[in-house]
Amino acid sequence: MHGRHIALFPLPSKGHINPFLGLCPELVRRGHRVSLVTDELHAKLAIPAGAEPVIFETSKLSLTTSETNGLPASDPKRWEEVGRNFLPWHLNNAALAAWGLDRFYKENRPDLIIYEPEAYAARILARRLHSPAIQYYCDFVHPGRYFHWQGGVGHNPPSILEFSRLLDSFLSAYGFEEPNNLWHSEDLNFCAFPFEFQFDANWIDSRRFCFVGPFLDRPFTPVWRNCSGGKRVILVSAVTGATDADYFTKFADALSASEYHVILSVGEHFPICEPLSLGRNVEINRYASHLEILPCTDLHFYSGGAGGTLEGCHFGVPLIALPSVAHNHKVASRLAELGVALNLPLHTLTQQAIRESVQAALQDDAFLGRVEDMRRLIRGSGGSVMAADRIEEFLAGRA
Secondary structure, X not given: OOOOEEEXXXXXXXXXXXXXXXXXXXXXXXXXXXXXXXXXXXXXXXXXXXXXXXXXOOOOOXXXXXXXXXXXXXXXXXXHHHHHHHHHHHHHHHHHHHHXXXXXXXXXXXOEEEEOOOOHHHHHHHHHHOOOXXXXXXXXXXXXXXXXXXXXXXXXXXXXXXXXXXXXXXXXXXXXXXXXXXXXXXXXXXXXXXXXXXOOHHHOOOOOEEEOOOOOOOOOOOOOOOOOOOOEEEEEEOEOOEOOHHHHHHHHHHHOOOOEEEEXXXXXXXXXXXXXXXXXXXXXXXXXXXXXXXXXXXXXXXXXXXXXXXHHXXXXXXXXXXXXXXXXXXXXXXXHHXXXXXXXXXXXXXXXXXXXXXXXXXXXXXXXXXXXXXXXXXXXXXXXXXXXXXXXXXXXOOO
């Protein structure tokens, strides 16, 4: 197949862009032109992956997570925040992107658009440009048109139904007459989470939904050296709502002088003015990619997001989720139901809880066995190679 122009539309945040970056190198290797829609902040990430960044201006997101951090995942206030703040933000971005990207993509018409479900500008441009599209689900699909699941039962909080009506109204201005656009899917859809993770998976049409697993081929510059001295390694990531010194100090104090080597992955933007008191077995990571550290990691404390989940499962690393936002609570709860991760909501985090969860994870042979089973499952999903194969088949059928 001669090279095609494939346009990628992730949501404008690093956690959503990273999976697309892992797909880019395989597409470029096969001779395709890849453009990646992003904001100014993340544009530099596209170039090393072989993609052409196409920049649009995003609107500012204002959330009230501090007011909902201590609430259970099922609390209506959490879903009110999602339905009335976070999801409408995607509509603002869609309007900006559909206007700001129109000229570029009319002059550089894509042969295919791949997009996340909430990247609504991609659907608008696909219709406007008569380009075929593939949807990419970074975690769960929505069988039966249920947005939230709890205890194996699906339901839609009122704020989600309210947003569904708002979305239909928004898209009608761009020529979409069909209802229930919140549940829209394409003829071909990629799913990063395996079939076994999904809610009510037997209702998922295997002809249209392809469970490709994570795309982990994104490039990074090796900068990390293993200084554990043979100790088991615990990686602690920054999480939403807790990136300050107090959060990392809890881990430093709980695990200093322990039998573990602890890596506090504070990120490059952690304020230097907030020093941490560290034991000799604790190190700070500012720049190294987790793809470099995870192969040497024995346990990972992380946000409960989709990307960290798939990376941990790929490398067979036991996970302890520290969710603070509604969607990560959904992921963490599902992983705990399946017995492949521990769920320690951020508002319950104490030094004692840290030590107890470390012991519970690393001394439970049944839990570690399920983690290993998941590693084999994820590694057998096919990743970017399978996705590229399906993309080329899809395009060949529409030549």
